[in-house]
Amino acid sequence: MKGYLILEDGFLLEGEIFGNKASAIGEAVFNTSLTGYQEILTDPSYCGQMVVMTYPLIGNYGVNSQDVESSRVWCNAFIVKELSKIYSNWRAEKDLDSYLKENNVVGISGIDTRALTRHIRRQGAMQGAVVPEDEMDSVDAWVKRIKGSQHLEGLNLAKEVSCSNAYDLDGESKNYRVAVIDCGVKQSILFLLLKEVNAVRVFPWNASPKEILAYKPDAVLFSNGPGDPSAVEETIETAKALLGRLPVWGICLGHQILGIAMGGKTYKLKFGHHGGNHPVKDLRTGRIDITAQNHGFCVDEESLKQAQIVMTHKNLYDNTLEGLFSKKYNVCAVQFHPEAGPGPFDAQYIFKNFLETINA
Numbered sequence: 242m243k244g245y246l247i248l249e250d251g252f253l254l255e256g257e258i259f260g261n262k263a264s265a266i267g268e269a270v271f272n273t274s275l276t277g278y279q280e281i282l283t284d285p286s287y288c289g290q291m292v293v294m295t296y297p298l299i300g301n302y303g304v305n306s307q308d309v310e311s312s313r314v315w316c317n318a319f320i321v322k323e324l325s326k327i328y329s330n331w332r333a334e335k336d337l338d339s340y341l342k343e344n345n346v347v348g349i350s351g352i353d354t355r356a357l358t359r360h361i362r363r364q365g366a367m368q369g370a371v372v373p374e375d376e377m378d379s380v381d382a383w384v385k386r387i388k389g390s391q392h393l394e395g396l397n398l399a400k401e402v403s404c405s406n407a408y409d410l411d412g413e414s415k416n417y418r419v420a421v422i423d424c425g426v427k428q429s430i431l432f433l434l435l436k437e438v439n440a441v442r443v444f445p446w447n448a449s450p451k452e453i454l455a456y457k458p459d460a461v462l463f464s465n466g467p468g469d470p471s472a473v474e475e476t477i478e479t480a481k482a483l484l485g486r487l488p489v490w491g492i493c494l495g496h497q498i499l500g501i502a503m504g505g506k507t508y509k510l511k512f513g514h515h516g517g518n519h520p521v522k523d524l525r526t527g528r529i530d531i532t533a534q535n536h537g538f539c540v541d542e543e544s545l546k547q548a549q550i551v552m553t554h555k556n557l558y559d560n561t562l563e564g565l566f567s568k569k570y571n572v573c574a575v576q577f578h579p580e581a582g583p584g585p586f587d588a589q590y591i592f593k594n595f596l597e598t599i600n601a
Contacts, residue, residue: 244349245377246320248369249387252360253380256351258373259324260341266390267291267317269369270537271358273516276302277583278337282316282346283309284582285402285425286493286535288467289393291318291369295358295516300325303333304340310427310582314344315402315467318371320357324350347371365511366537368392393537394509398468399424399476399494403446412438417599420444420458424476424494425466429582433592434462447475450482459599460488463495465578470497470507470538477501484570488598491574493536496565499574500540503567504548510561513537517584520557521577523564529557532577533584539576540565573598 244258248269271293272281278299281292299321319341328336341348349371361367368387377383402425412435419434421443434441442456446466453461461483463476471477473494480502483489491499497507514534521532542552542562554564554575564575578584579591 243374245372245374246349246352246357246369247372247380247383247387248360249367249384250364251380251384254352254357256349258347258349258371259338260319260348261345262373263347264370264372264376265291265318265347266368266370266387268366268393268537269293269320269357269361270366270513270515271295271354271361273518274583275517277517279304279308280310280583282314282319283311284427284535285311285315286465286467287316288398288402288425289396290316290467291320291371292316293320293354293357293361294322295354297322297354298325299323300337301328302330303328303336305332305334307332310429314341314346316346319346319348320352320354320371321348321350322352322354324348347373361512366513394469395472396468397472399446399466399473402466404443405445407442407444407448407452410435410441410443412436412440414438417459417596418442418456420453420456420461422446422448422461422463422476422479422495424464424473424498426464427580427582429580430464430492433580433589437592437596446473448479450479453479453483454486458487460490460595462490462492462595463498465493465495465535467494470494470501473498484572488571488573488601490595490598491572493576493578496574496576497538497540499572500545500565503545503550503570503572506541506544507538508541510537510539514556517581519577521563521588522555522557524553524555530587531585532588533581534577536576571598571601
């Protein structure tokens with residue numbers, strides 16, 4: 242079936258619908274990863290967004306039941322240049338088209354993703370829609386619908402992707418128990434954390450400080466997740482209540498939440514950081530890591546100047562803040578994804594850095 246990609250500024254491209262044959266609206270963002278489309282699709286941080294893959298051939302190694310970051314596909318739509326209908330991999334269980342159908346997510350192929358990515362880079366991330374031909378009335382009508390849709394600013398999506406009830410996981414080490422605040426946590430984060438600690442209890446995004454402290458954790462990790470960090474008010478209040486009482490860690494959205502809890506502010510990036518090729522410099526050692534990233538908001542470094550906080554990492558593409566540390570509050574947080582999934586493994590040492598704060 243023929244379909245259309247429409248952005249809120251009227252930008253229009255024609256393609257072919259696959260997956261679920263129903264329209265979808267969301268913020269259009271591009272991801273520069275060469276592989277790992279299944280991990281990207283199942284990353285809760287993409288809730289509310291339409292993902293554009295810059296790599297031109299997608300679907301060629303199929304999908305399986307192991308390479309997932311959560312129990313379902315979270316993005317609103319999937320946009321690719323060329324969909325491979327034939328796949329080849331010894332671990333593959335089905336094709337990408339079938340996978341999206343099962344998850345009720347629309348895809349569109351045949352899109353000039355280079356032109357689309359260049360447009361987003363120039364104009365900034367914006368709302369858009371993928372529309373099958375049989376739902377297409379007029380471009381103007383769809384632009385009006387898109388402009389009237391909910392934008393990510395001010396939107397708490399952590400409550401949409403978080404677990405409903407706390408649950409326990411057993412680790413491989415004999416040391417430490419960690420509480421994880423699930424704002425959209427990826428399975429890769431839990432997997433690597435469990436290699437280093439004895440036990441993990443995963444709490445919903447709105448768990449109270451009393452509930453968390455009753456578990457008697459050695460540290461608390463605020464996870465990644467989607468949406469506007471300033472809108473996750475209950476989690477921010479929980480973070481404020483925990484600061485200084487035990488080691489607190491943050492990844493991605495968790496980094497932003499902790500930045501706000503310590504008196505900082507966040508802002509929306511023009512087109513965000515999404516992909517596996519972002520160079521980040523550790524300002525303490527001079528080490529440069531190629532990192533996986535997925536965020537549309539950033540902590541304003543200037544807003545933290547008055548606090549006793551050390552800026553630990555910088556993005557070498559645009560010099561945005563990528564990591565912070567506070568001895569006063571015993572906080573260690575990074576904006577990038579040390580677990581990758583997908584992406585390079587350069588930054589997995591961050592989990593060791595987290596653990597060092599327990600005995601600091």
